[in-house]
Structures are given as C-alpha cells and as structure tokens.
Amino acid sequence: xxxxxxxxENVRILKIxxxxxxxITIIQIAVPIILIVMCSIDLIKNIINIKDxxxxxxxxxxxxxxxxxxxxxxxxxxxxxxxVGNVNEQVGxxxxxxxxxxxxxxxxxxxxxxxxxxxxxxxxxxxxxxQQKKEKEAAAEAKRIRKEQKKQNNVLMxxxxxxxxxxxxxxxxxxxxxxxxxxxxSGTDGTQGSAPQGMNSCFYQSLGKxxxxxxxxxxxxxxxSGWRSYSAQVATFNKYGRNPWRAAxxxxxxxxxxxxxxxxxxxxxxxxxxxxxxSKKYGLWFRLSHENWHxxxxxxxxx
Ligand SMILES: [Zn+2]
Numbered sequence: 001x002x003x004x005x006x007x008x009e010n011v012r013i014l015k016i017x018x019x020x021x022x023x024i025t026i027i028q029i030a031v032p033i034i035l036i037v038m039c040s041i042d043l044i045k046n047i048i049n050i051k052d053x054x055x056x057x058x059x060x061x062x063x064x065x066x067x068x069x070x071x072x073x074x075x076x077x078x079x080x081x082x083x084v085g086n087v088n089e090q091v092g093x094x095x096x097x098x099x100x101x102x103x104x105x106x107x108x109x110x111x112x113x114x115x116x117x118x119x120x121x122x123x124x125x126x127x128x129x130x131q132q133k134k135e136k137e138a139a140a141e142a143k144r145i146r147k148e149q150k151k152q153n154n155v156l157m158x159x160x161x162x163x164x165x166x167x168x169x170x171x172x173x174x175x176x177x178x179x180x181x182x183x184x185x186s187g188t189d190g191t192q193g194s195a196p197q198g199m200n201s202c203f204y205q206s207l208g209k210x211x212x213x214x215x216x217x218x219x220x221x222x223x224x225s226g227w228r229s230y231s232a233q234v235a236t237f238n239k240y241g242r243n244p245w246r247a248a249x250x251x252x253x254x255x256x257x258x259x260x261x262x263x264x265x266x267x268x269x270x271x272x273x274x275x276x277x278x279s280k281k282y283g284l285w286f287r288l289s290h291e292n293w294h295x296x297x298x299x300x301x302x303x
Contacts, residue, residue, distance in 0.1 A: 006034045008090070008093050008094040008097050008098075009106060010106075011103060011106045011110050012102050013094060013203055014094065014097065014098045014102060014106060014273055015098075015103060016098075017094045017098035018098040018099070018100070018103060019094055020098075021095060021098055024074050027069055027070060027073070028070070028073070028074060029069070030069050031070045032067035032070055033069070034173060035063045035064070035066055035070075035124060036063075036067055038063060039060045039064060039067075042056055042059060042060055042063075043056075043060065046159055049123070051264055054239070055110060056251075061149070062183070066074075068274060075139045081159040085255050096230075107145070119193045129243070134183065139164065149245075160180050160213070160293060162202040162205050164197030166299040168192070168193050168194050168195075168200050168201050168202070168258070169191045169193035169194075169198075169200045169227070169257055169258035169259075170184065170190055170257070171200045171203075171257050171258065171259055173200075173202040176252060176256040176283060176299055177300070178200070178202070178259055178297045178299060178300045178302060179300075179301055179302065180254075180257045180259070180300065180301075180302055180303070181302065182302030182303060184229060184234075185250070185251030185252075185255055185256070186230070186251055186252065186254065186255070186256025186257045187228055187229045187230035187231075187232065187233050187250065187251065187266050188229075188230050188253070188256070189225075189258030191227075191257055191258065192227050192229075192258060193257075193259075195258070196223075196226070196248075197223055197225075197226030197227060197261075198226050198227025198228075198229055198258050198259045199223075199226045199259070199261060200257065200258040200259045203258065203259045203261075203297055206282045206284055207223070207261055207282070207295065209282055210275065210278070210279060210282045210284060211223075213277075213278070214271065214274055218270060219265070219266070219267070219270060219271035219274050219275070220265070220266040221263055221264070221265060221266075221271060221275055222263065222264040223261045223264075223265075224263065224264045224293070225253075225255065225261065226254060226258065226260075226261050227254070227255060227256070227258040228255035228256055229256070230250055230251060231252050231258065233247070233248070233250040233251070233255065233256060234250045236253075237249065238251055246291075254300075259296060259300070260294060260295065260296045261294075261295050261298055262291075262294055262295075263275065263293050263295055264293070265293075272292060275295075276292070279295060280298065283297055283298050284296065284297060284298060284301040285297075285298045
C-alpha cells in the first residue's frame with residue numbers, strides 16, 4: 001500500500017516512526033511486566049519475612065500504579081495529540097503506515113529512483129563528454145585549416161615585396177592576391193606585363209621560382225606561351241575553340257592579363273608530375289583540369 005501523503009512516503013520518516021512504535025511497544029509491555037515481577041518478588045519476600053508491613057504495601061501499590069500508568073502512556077500521548085488536531089492526523093497516518101511492508105516497498109521505489117537518476121546522470125555526462133570531444137575535434141580541424149591556409153598564404157606573402165599597383169598589365173597584386181579588371185577585355189592595349197614573354201612581373205616571379213626548383217630537381221620546364229594579345233587569342237580560339245574547352249573566348253583569357261602560362265615538360269611525365277605536385281607551394285595551380293599545361297595564380301579576383 002502506497003500512502004497518498006508525501007510526508008509519510010519518505011522512507012527515513014517512516015523508519016523513525018517504525019522505531020518509535022517499536023520502542024513504545026516495548027515500554028508498554030516490558031516495563032509493566034518488570035514492575036509486576038518486582039512486586040511479586042516483594043510480595044514473596046514479605047510472606048517469608050513479615051517485616052515493616054506498611055512500607056511494603058505502599059511500595060507495591062506505587063509500583064502497580066506505575067505499571068498501569070506506563071501501559072496507558074501511549075493512550076495519553078494520543079489523547080494529547082488529538083487536541084493538536086492536524087499534526088496528529090499526520091502523525092497518526094505516519095504511525096499507522098510505518099509498517100515493515102510499507103518501508104520495504106518505499107525503500108524499493110527509492111532505490112529504483114536512485115538508480116534511474118544515476119543512469120540519467122551517466123547518460124548526461126556521456127553526452128557532455130561526446131559534445132566536448134566533437135568541439136575539440138572541430139577546433140583542431142579549424143586550427144589545422146587555418147594553419148594550412150597560412151602556410152599557403154606565406155608562400156604568396158613571400159612575394160609581399162611584389163606589389164603591382166595597377167601598372168603591370170593592368171593587374172595589381174597585393175598581399176599575394178592578383179586583381180584583374182572586371183570590366184575590360186584581356187589582351188588589349190596596356191595588358192601586357194613587363195616580365196619576359198609579356199607576363200605580369202609578380203606572376204613571373206612565382207613561376208620563375210617554380211621553374212628554378214624544378215630544374216634543381218632535374219626537370220626542365222619551359223614557358224611555351226605567356227601573354228597573348230586579343231588578336232592572338234582570336235586565332236587560338238579559331239584554331240581550338242570548336243574543340244571544346246581548348247581555348248578561352250577572346251577577351252576572357254588570363255593569358256591576356258599576363259597571368260597565365262602554358263608549360264612544356266621534360267622529361268614529360270616526371271616533370272609534369274613534379275610541377276603538378278608542387279605548384280600550390282608557389283601559389284600557382286592548374287585551374288583547368290583538361291589543360292595540364294596551363295598554370296595560373298591561385299589567389300585571383302577582379303576589381
Ligand atoms: Zn593557357
């Protein structure tokens with residue numbers, strides 16, 4: 001039986017009441033018995049040895065009276081508590097329900113609740129740790145990406161002294177980024193760079209380093225085509241344009257800004273492989289996957 005009053009559903013309170021009830025029962029039964037036994041002993045003593053009769057009688061009467069009073073103590077307490085009303089009701093319910101059976105049931109419920117709480121706490125902690133782990137991994141990944149970007153930037157940043165304020169083929173370079181005019185056609189007047197083969201000097205600087213390092217690794221890389229004029233691009237387009245993706249529209253080619261080069265490799269496969277593997281270290285890449293000879297700066301935008 002489960003109690004409907006919260007106060008008496010507490011196992012600890014019920015246990016206290018149970019203990020109280022046990023003590024009261026013991027007092028109620030044991031003390032009068034002891035007193036009666038003592039009275040009997042006195043009576044027997046008196047019969048054997050009659051002496052001071054008056055005294056012994058009063059002693060017996062006193063003890064008998066005490067036994068009766070003690071037996072009725074709980075009744076008296078109960079009567080007193082009745083006057084207090086509400087509190088007594090509560091206490092009475094607790095008293096009535098503080099049985100071994102109820103305590104066992106409530107103890108079981110409490111244990112189950114505690115286990116459930118522990119389980120919930122465990123799950124919560126696991127989720128928290130998982131979350132922490134994920135965040136840590138994400139932070140590490142972000143850090144790695146930043147580092148990687150910085151590394152790439154550093155290569156380009158290495159050309160920090162290479163600043164072209166819109167004078168070299170109308171391209172200007174700042175902090176390693178190449179800016180080309182967004183509203184003009186390439187290959188027209190003033191778009192030719194000052195470096196060999198009409199290339200932009202900053203582009204040529206990076207490409208030159210790449211070619212130099214390829215050479216020290218035993219590969220020969222040559223520039224077969226640098227800057228291209230508008231009319232040259234028209235000719236290229238007419239030659240290759242109908243063969244899909246072989247040439248850019250005239251005015252749209254990055255050759256026309258002096259920031260693209262077509263390369264020749266020797267020995268072909270090994271040199272091509274080395275250049276493609278290492279180009280990004282120089283801030284250069286092969287943007288057009290179908291043109292493994294056409295190299296450009298990676299960081300490029302319009303102004
Ligand atoms: Zn090209």
